[in-house]
Amino acid sequence: MTGRPPAQTWLEWVGPMWRRAIGITFLLALSAVFVVPIAWMTTTSFQSGEKMFQLATEWIPSEWHPENYPNALSRDAFPTYFLNSFVISGVVMIGNVVFGTLAGYGLAKFRFPGDRFVLLVILSTLMLPLEVTLIPTFLVIHQFGWLNSYQGIAGPLLIEAFGIFLMRQSILSIPSDYLEAARIDGAGELRILWQIIVPMCWPALAVLAILSFRDSWDQFLWPLTVVSVDEYRTYPLGMVRFEEDYGNPPTEQMAIAVLATIPVFLLFAVLQRWVNRGFGLSGLK
Amino acid sequence: MSSTFSTNRSPPTARSWFELNYRYRIPFWGIAYVLPTVLFFAVFKFGPMLWAIELSFTNYDMVSTPTFIGLENYRGLIADPIFRETLINTLVYIAGSTILITVVGLALALAINTGVPGARYCMTAMFLTNLMPIIAVCLVWRFLLHPYGLVNQLLSPLGFGRINWVTDSATAMPAIIMVTVWRFAPYFMVIFLAGLLAIPQDYYEAAKLDGANVFQRFWHVTLPQLSPTIFFVVVVSALLSARIFLMPYIITRGGPGNSTRVLSMLIYETGFSYLKMGRAAAISVVLFAIMMAFTVLQMRLFRGSEQERFR
Numbered sequence: 001m002t003g004r005p006p007a008q009t010w011l012e013w014v015g016p017m018w019r020r021a022i023g024i025t026f027l028l029a030l031s032a033v034f035v036v037p038i039a040w041m042t043t044t045s046f047q048s049g050e051k052m053f054q055l056a057t058e059w060i061p062s063e064w065h066p067e068n069y070p071n072a073l074s075r076d077a078f079p080t081y082f083l084n085s086f087v088i089s090g091v092v093m094i095g096n097v098v099f100g101t102l103a104g105y106g107l108a109k110f111r112f113p114g115d116r117f118v119l120l121v122i123l124s125t126l127m128l129p130l131e132v133t134l135i136p137t138f139l140v141i142h143q144f145g146w147l148n149s150y151q152g153i154a155g156p157l158l159i160e161a162f163g164i165f166l167m168r169q170s171i172l173s174i175p176s177d178y179l180e181a182a183r184i185d186g187a188g189e190l191r192i193l194w195q196i197i198v199p200m201c202w203p204a205l206a207v208l209a210i211l212s213f214r215d216s217w218d219q220f221l222w223p224l225t226v227v228s229v230d231e232y233r234t235y236p237l238g239m240v241r242f243e244e245d246y247g248n249p250p251t252e253q254m255a256i257a258v259l260a261t262i263p264v265f266l267l268f269a270v271l272q273r274w275v276n277r278g279f280g281l282s283g284l285k
Numbered sequence: 286m287s288s289t290f291s292t293n294r295s296p297p298t299a300r301s302w303f304e305l306n307y308r309y310r311i312p313f314w315g316i317a318y319v320l321p322t323v324l325f326f327a328v329f330k331f332g333p334m335l336w337a338i339e340l341s342f343t344n345y346d347m348v349s350t351p352t353f354i355g356l357e358n359y360r361g362l363i364a365d366p367i368f369r370e371t372l373i374n375t376l377v378y379i380a381g382s383t384i385l386i387t388v389v390g391l392a393l394a395l396a397i398n399t400g401v402p403g404a405r406y407c408m409t410a411m412f413l414t415n416l417m418p419i420i421a422v423c424l425v426w427r428f429l430l431h432p433y434g435l436v437n438q439l440l441s442p443l444g445f446g447r448i449n450w451v452t453d454s455a456t457a458m459p460a461i462i463m464v465t466v467w468r469f470a471p472y473f474m475v476i477f478l479a480g481l482l483a484i485p486q487d488y489y490e491a492a493k494l495d496g497a498n499v500f501q502r503f504w505h506v507t508l509p510q511l512s513p514t515i516f517f518v519v520v521v522s523a524l525l526s527a528r529i530f531l532m533p534y535i536i537t538r539g540g541p542g543n544s545t546r547v548l549s550m551l552i553y554e555t556g557f558s559y560l561k562m563g564r565a566a567a568i569s570v571v572l573f574a575i576m577m578a579f580t581v582l583q584m585r586l587f588r589g590s591e592q593e594r595f596r
Contacts, residue, residue, distance in 0.1 A: 023401035110315025127576035136333035257421035280479035
């Protein structure tokens, strides 16, 4: 990377070799705290049911049970639930990326009457998450006739203030001279957005994409409120029903949990090149 | 700008028309970019909130037409021991998880920032918990916190007995806070890391020349330089914890007794299990007030950073 020395070395009272060894061990131990539960989920999803609550966890199953996966999927309408979640999260992700970029750009690079006020209005929506406005938003969706529909679940999630601020922050760092130069050369406003702003914002766009996908993939309370038919259930609702039914083996719950985790990890793997820069971590070794 | 256009052979009338147009065209585009978002927030954020405030003064139940009952809902809430307990639980949860998320997030960032080889990979590994779906997190931790689960297995060599994490009212809330920290601290670790990387290296060099040791440098350089980031993390994680629903809903079902019931659960139950929409709206207004307190802090912070930008 940039060859930047570490900002602050906690371990400098010991020699460099020992420092490294202690540092690596310490970091690995810390990482283990975060990784072990994920590993447990994965290994348990291949475990046989009766092995689950032994006195010692069997980290590598003595007998592999990959059939937990098809079994779990066939018990409830999980393929439908996952499909619903994909559709909704995809739409919400696109909505957040598109409107976050538009509004972020509008607020970063344009002066118009009331622009400060709009900024304040958008900031103040941080105190109005769906958990707070649950009852009236449900009534609004009810008025629209959108209960039990994709638009009913995805609609209120389509724009979040977080994305607007992320994009605004990123676009502020683009010199305005570029835009002026393009305007003088006769580029249309949409072309400026598409050919100058967007290519310079990939890192922020990647962060926004992954976080907005994850947030709508995680949504539970809102679908629980507006969905009452199996056809439009998302996978978290399916998982809770699955879990509440005591006949279902816990290993199969873990199989569904693994399946639910894979799409977010995959998206992260695809976008990771930009995500680190988007978070401002390019100086990290 | 005039020199650019002087080479342009268009007649002066067309030019002045262009410049006039230009003056208004640019703000017009700014408004056009922002308008969809403002309309969206009017319909899905501010409209519903005003409606919630209105409903909180009625006895609306989804069936009959709402009648105005004044402060009756609020009076009922104050008199209700379950509501009071839930409010206290929510505040305890917000305080506990905000403090721990900030401390753990900062500690993780400092550990990553030691520049040990492979630190990047450890960071990515930790960040994975933040991408794991919350529902999966809750189901996994419910098993890990089971009396015969992994947590007790690992603690037993240290001399702990069998702890009933989620069924004992003394440990249920700490257990949920612990899961929250496990899930969210790595996100804030990343925010802290970005803040740490932005501190100019010269400050550390200067402090070192002045003979400051590691802890003095942390106290006199890192902490003051990082204070905007710390403030941001505190506010954002408080807003995040105020909204919590799924973790207590899955891990403890709000129990044992009421010991882990939080406001969002109470809103859902009051509104959709008992159809007391007016009362649920009144609880929403209480939750809104909590969120507003933190958002006002956030705005003050935001205004500070904006002033810095324009200075």
